[in-house]
Amino acid sequence: MKYNFDEIVDRRHTHSVKWNPSFIKAMFGDKELLPLWVADMDFKCPQPIIDAAIETAKSGIYGYSERTEPYYNAVINWYKKRQNWTIEKDSILFSPGVVPALYYAIQTFCRPGDKVVIQNPVYYPFLSAIVDNGCHPVYNQLQLKEGKYVMDFEDLENKVKDPKVKLLLLCSPHNPVGRVWTEEELKKLGNICIENNVLIVSDEIHSDLIYKGYKHVPFASISDSFAQNSIMCTAPSKTFNIAGLQVSNIIVPNKIIRQELASTLEKTTNKFPNIFGLVACTAAYEKGEEWLEQLLDYLEDNLNFIDKFLKEKMPEVKLIRPEATYLAWLDFNAVESDEKKLENIIQKKAKVALDEGYIFGKGGEGFERINFACPRSILKEALERIERAIHN
Template sequence: MKYNFDKLISRRGTDSYKWDSAKNEEVLPMWVADMDFHTAPAIVDTLRRRVEHGIFGYTRVPDSYYEAVTDWFARRHNWTIDREWIIYTSGVVPAVSAIIKALTTPGDKVLVQTPVYNCFFSSIRNNGCEIVSSPLLKTGDTYRIDYDDLEQKAADEKAKVMLLCNPHNPAGRVWTREELMRVGDICLRHGVTVVSDEIHGELVFPGYIYTPFASLSDGFLQHSVTCISPSKAFNIAGLQIANMVCADEEMRRKIDKAININEVCDVNPFGVIATIAAYNEGEEWLRQLLEYLYENYIRMRDFCREYLPDFLITRLEGTYLVWMDCRKLKRTSEELEKVLIEEAALHLNAGSMYGVEGEGFMRWNIACPRARLLDGLERFRQHALLLLQ
């Protein structure tokens, strides 16, 4: 392997939200969804050259940016994106918030499939809308969609938008074409616009295929907005760059107005050039990253089967976020998060932050060197055995 993902890199003292939030420096953070790996060398080299220039004024987004984005999705995902459909912004969360502002009025309903990314909830509430959950159905070590429930809730005349997480965080699902078609048909039939968060789209494991929702039909394309970013796949979340893809001109005009109202219409020069470098020169690095992440998942799965049989983890099809069932401990997720930090020096995400369906679960971030992953698993094992007694 050309790139060394086993390298242990200290992130303490860099004002890392993930690593510098804990007062106790012995705490191993496996929570916030960024990776503990150096990003692709092509990105680092591009940023270094820009820094050496020494002037960091306002930036414009060049033609080469749009070309990098559209070429990547055409080449890797067979999705032809017109440059005019792209609106850039500072992140997927600001994008989702602006889209909700553009497409709803206060009091409207927004559908989500829980357990789901926690920022969906705040984006909905901050725009004065009502959260309507269509819970996913847990079946063995995976989740599936409750289409009957989704149909019933989409039929409500106040339901205007559905936030789709594709691939899904934290359930680890990579939705199939058939699943996406059924979701899209329901939403199209009831006039619900699909806003698809596809930030984890590049992080898909063998046997699974990421399908952009809007690529499935012209009807889906015209009645959806897709949020994409290289930030998760290339570990550049701090550079704050994302894109909204919206083919419908009137909808795009409303979104453009909303991002200006929310003051998230400008991006920084580092995010722009990092995106270009990632999409033009980062493909081999990403391929090797996926091999490493998949092996991390296999190691965690095998460890849990042998040493933690009471703690079922969901089958990970995509993302680097593992969902663990900890209900055998008979503690709330928030209680367990606190206990693990204080007594095991391990920080995981409480499942309850992803909706009531996440109560009793914990989310692991396994995007780290393998030695660090095994350290975290051993810390959990030792403490879980004490709690089970």
């Protein structure tokens, strides 16, 4: 089946956080902004997911639901096939989302006052999960070298020596800088953490959205010692545009760590997953691959479109080309490095809603994150608005 990613689906006046005018007004102060911010896609999800949801809807009974054999098999087979990662059924915990899982991990393995490492600029709920649980962030800031972000291992090694550091939240691939960490980078990071008794929570929610020429390596697949020292956060939500169905799979190979995390999950969250999330996840991993391949081609073309547009019409704005994710990190420092003035240009003059770079922490100032998982016509309109705002 050929999917049409150029189709405009009107999401205004639905429950969409991204598009609903009242939500945009509350977030940005102006309901007219063209939204390319929060990370969901403006594409309909694969037909098998729609069919599975309709089938379930038609049953007319939406009682308490549990994960069954087809669900587990779909998850296990997907990761084996796509990422060559072997997952044991017993190691798969359920969470209604990856962000909640980050909170549960911190609640389980840290006490208030403990420290957690993050690699900023990074997806902002990483910081919230730390401070909301009474812990302190330790910043191992990413370094931008010749247009590419790299980890600062020396800094990491120094910082994790502090016995108060209990966890590291890894974003792999990284949002917003778009890096697909190589096996070598992950090995260095993992070894430093293991030597210093720091548990790694690897958020791999974007790991299916990898561009040609790059390969995602699941952290836990590297070695048994890495598997035993990790909590792997995965989900079909970004890949298949089903974030509203609240389903994620938290894979914890280490039995003791798993039991402790499972105990927090049981106390904190709903034990029985949403039925629509379960059937969608199963259908996605069983039958969504063809759609995903077409999606990746479309996204890569969108990325090329941004690249060409910037080079031709806004050369002062630099694209940090993502190796994964549908989020591009744009360097506006040559236009305006003052974060509030830049925000003003994007929101008030261009009338576009992006994620401001500074919300991702230090290192994000002067940058904007654009979500390019939308029909090309919308992307074009957004870039043209920004170009006019900068040049007029």
